[in-house]
Amino acid sequence: MALVVVFQFVQTLATLYLPTLNADIIDDGVVKGDTGYIMRIGLVMLAVTLVQITCATVAVYYGARTSMALGRDLRAAIFHRVQGFSAQEVGRLGAPSLITRTTNDVQQVQLLVLMAFTMMVAAPIMCVGGIVLALNQDAALSSLLLVALPVMIAVVAVIVVRMRPLFRTMQERIDRINQVLREQIAGIRVIRAFVRDRYERERFAGDNDRLTEVSLRVGRLMALMFPTVMLVVNVSSVAVVWFGGHRIADGAMEVGALTAVISYLMQILMSVMMAMFMFMMIPRAEVCAERIEEVLATETTVHPPASPVVPARSDGELELRSVDFRYPGAEEPVLCGVSFAARPGRTTAIIGSTGSGKTTLLNLIPRLFDASAGEVLVDGVNVRDLDPGALSRAVGLVPQSPYLFSGTVASNLRYGRPDATDEELWRALEVAQAREFVEAMPGGLDEPISQGGTNVSGGQRQRLAIARTLVHRPEIYLFDDSFSALDYATDARLRAALAEEIADATIVIVAQRVSTIRDADRIIVLEDGRVVGSGTHGELMDGCPTYREIVLSQLTEQEAAA
Template identity: 65%
Template sequence: MKLLRLIGTYVKPHWRLIVGVVVFQLAQAIASLYLPTLNADIIDNGVATGNTGYILSIGGLMLMITLAQVVCAIIAVYFGAKLAMALGRDLRLAVFTHVGEFSEREVSQFGAPSLITRSTNDVQQVQMLVLLTCTLLVSAPILAIGGIIMALSLDVPLSGIIAVAVPVLLVVLALIVVRMVPLFRLMQKRIDKVNGVLREQLTGIRVVRAFVRERIETDRFAVANREVTDTALRAGRLFALMFPTVLLVMNVSSVAVLWFGAFRINDGSMQIGTLTAFLTYLVQILMAVMMATFMAILIPRASVCADRITEVLQTPSSVVMPSAPVTHLSEHGLIELDNASFAYPGADFPVLRNLTFVAEPGKTTAIIGSTGSGKTSLVNLLPRLFDATEGEVRIDGINVRDLDPDLLWGRIGLVPQKPYLFSGTVASNLRYGKPDATDEQLWAALETAQARDFVSEMELGLESPIAQGGTNVSGGQRQRLAIARALVKRPEIYVFDDSFSALDLATDARLRRALRRDVQGATMIVVAQRVSTIIDADQILVLEDGIIVDRGTHSELLDRSETYREIVESQLTAEEAA
């Protein structure tokens, strides 16, 4: 069972806490089983004979045992809580670390909302199960088995009531639990859906407002929210049946014990104290069954959550780390693609097919093509966000699959199509790839990225706050800060994935001039939609349907490439029309 394997794997390092829980829960359970016999002694041997000294001595012993029981319970709960919190911490770390190794393919496969749910809500359910196991389930079997033994030792014929009550209770509760399992599984999926809708709406709030879709989006969230609520209510109704069932069986059994016990007292087969103790053991047995039942309620949901967590942990990344990685490169930024192709799993056709080109240090290689031609997929092959499904991608003559990941990523400065800034300050974002960068280096990178002016105008300069995602700066400012972040790193290879799209033509031109001046000797890969951005490139690759249909300089392509001419003419027409 995945749940047991998952819990066993992550609680094993904390075996001392497990021993502590078992020892103190065992002591508490033994005390609970011993106290009714002392109570019976007081009634039969103290109250019945009027022996006050005996009553006080046995009562004092009961008080001490009760205090010891309280202390044991507190310590057991402390150890149990510590174990559960350690399990939750280790599970969240394991999921986060493993997801960090995923390629874009696996992240898209699960989806960000589902991964967030699995590392928070799902882990919390497993953590809660461990906590209640430590505080309830450890003592439940001891109380149940011990209670049955003690009840049999007091009166065997009367124990027949227990033999009937416990199976009846177990059968009824089992029927309820079986119906709850699919509901819990459905609930987790619907929680994923709520998180997905909420995340999408918060991320796209500007678009929602721009198209006046607030009411429609609210209705969409209401549907997802109602589905979760309906599922939870259905599970809650079943849950509500459990405790009345336990109480019904307990009360009927208690009445039966008192009824038949009265006859046995009347004929001298049992004393009043013994009947009282027997009744206490009956309640303990049924309460233990109820505690086990309460665990049975949590186990199905925790089992579903454990399956989802295990699914993440057991999903290998399609980008496999090399067993004997290359940790040193002799050249500086030479990129080679040799018949490289890439296809998504289950796709009928590859996104990229038989790409072959060389990007040399000190030169700019531009990639242009229509939307959906595969430009972003191509540049994602370089830092191994994806792995080529056929052919090779080489950096300085070494297949990227064989390179040490830190060495590979240290060589590449990637500015993605959608630049992302982290919550913090301008300085913390710029130092993301080089934590020891000086303020002078930050300002120099901002100067090259044409961002110095607006950063210096901010009230706190480099220490000005940046909101999560960079939502407190404009799109053009966000792009320039992302470019500056890559420049601070000073890599040998720069990859700009349509990173100038939010810049006006004048800023674009100044930025390209500054890059040619300040990053001489580096290999530059520039993906662009605007011809003006790549007009000075040493090599332009024209991409169409995942294939390089032509290559050359701007003037060469104008002479011989119909596809390139169409792109140029469409943009010139647009500019003239404007």
């Protein structure tokens, strides 16, 4: 940074020195007919020009490198901060807004820094130096600056003040455009299924028009600024020539001094124009910087432990003690007083109506959220105190809507365990009932997977996600309705294979299908965030009305009793 300032400073001094040399050539060389003096001063001007060009090139090069490095560091800082967010912070800020802040907002700040190095270092030096050197040439004529500078500064100030709120609105509307576009790309199948193409086009067009509207308002202010500034510049130039001509005619001034004053006037006003251009960028960059700062200042609700604890044993024992969970600002808790234990070698199932808190309960175990009250224990240690690496190794979650990353089948399966062998991958695929369709793919394990796994079916995506967790080999397996896209036959084969493959692990299954969980060692029934039943299928059929109602909504009395 210091190097950029030094080179920019030297370049600006060279620019300021050239009009004085030009005036000397005119007054002491051309007027007197001294060719040797003209050649000497001309060579000095050439050397000064070379210095100016060299310093300008070096300053712009290092200024660009510095601003690019700042952009890189800002993007990395945002990424690392977002990586530490819980689902709660991501949901509050929104994925489209986070993308905009990481790309467009950082770019605006980066551009401002680049312009600061290339313009703002030079502008004040050129302005002050130009005024001093202009006064040195002719103080009376230079007094015209007392009129031109305040007028130009006033124009810039008024327009910049009006631009700031418009730039904030512009960034918010860019967020909205990104959100709508993201929804439309991700939901293209739903849009086509319901033939809502026209509606989505109109929705996008509306948001696009609102962004265009505010952009046009900014553009009009910019369009007003430049003609106004050029008017001030041109009127000032005419005034200098007019009054300077009269002073030359009166013998109070030489021709060379007039050309120097005109050059310095142009340099002064150009420095103000450069500052004006910067001031136009500052409001937008300021808004972007505030939005970036909001992300960097956001603290996650899931804080890493101050003194991470590594459990003395790794049995995979899971226990919840009087767990409550409430979203910020919510009137009612999602979970209230939930307690149960899941032991190694046993399958615990969780069932309940939609909105009963099943997924939220499961997300508390790997600390996607933190419980509002109570404790979640893994191997006897509260997950809040557990070493994050130990928690990751102990718990494997297959979410309700599994996500596959762009890459290959193998890279997705090795996501949690990069050193897994091909044989381990095939074994996991076989247990997950995915080996057959992966073998049928032209590339096998090297078959490309698109972002989100959109080039495979929902059932295949679920089975690949299950295989990925099997490769990870945790002690506790959490299946959040992970068999919903499978047919009954595949579901049955998969559960049978899992029972054999991970017989010694702790298994917790959230499911809507009674057939998926009826053979579990223990079934937890949730209703409105509370445990209303716990036991085996037979026990709950006899003693839990909520469970009985769920079962009979799917099976006949005879099937339920079988």
